Amino acid sequence: MKVSELKPRASATVTVKVVKLGEPKQVTNKDGSLHKVSDVLVGDETGSILMSLWDENISKVNENDVIEVNNGYVSVVRGSMRLTLGREGKMEKSSQNIENVNTEKNLSDQKIEDSGYRGGYRRSFNRRY
Template identity: 45%
Template structure:
């Protein structure tokens, strides 16, 4: 699958993306048990488009700018009417032998406001 093919609420998403940029990490508290977590977003993509990937806790340190990753069993969600890619607890990622040369930031799916009911 290519980034430009992603749609809201997609499940079992597998794709290969390059990390163009990691944004600032912030601390948040869990609504369930008030535990503290780190969260950041990374702009990832391929030649067809870009999307924000949400990273939590130890995954933040495992992802590096400029590297290409194969992501499996991910899903998409909407956050403030903006499309996001999430790895979640059942997804996984690893550095890919197949390299993505460029990220098409001009087609950033997370910058397009979606009003999905």
């Protein structure tokens, strides 16, 4: 899959090059636990997207690394698409080479309507069994 093919709220397996590392920020989870998150600009020749890295994953990448994201997820954060590992995703360095990254087509710059639906099963309580 190429970056330009990523869709909101969909799983993603993609190989990308790290273009720019963002400064880690400390955030408080709903349960009160503290975490670090960093937005990292990644992409390929078809486009780019911000990837949210959490906690120990932040230190696993450097600028110009090429990484494979397997079973990742495209979330919508404040109307903006973000690539994330999600619960089932994995990230590892790749031996592939990506020369040029298309930063002009940044998918995170597109405004996405966020319906609030977070995936999984949508339950219908009016259904009769």
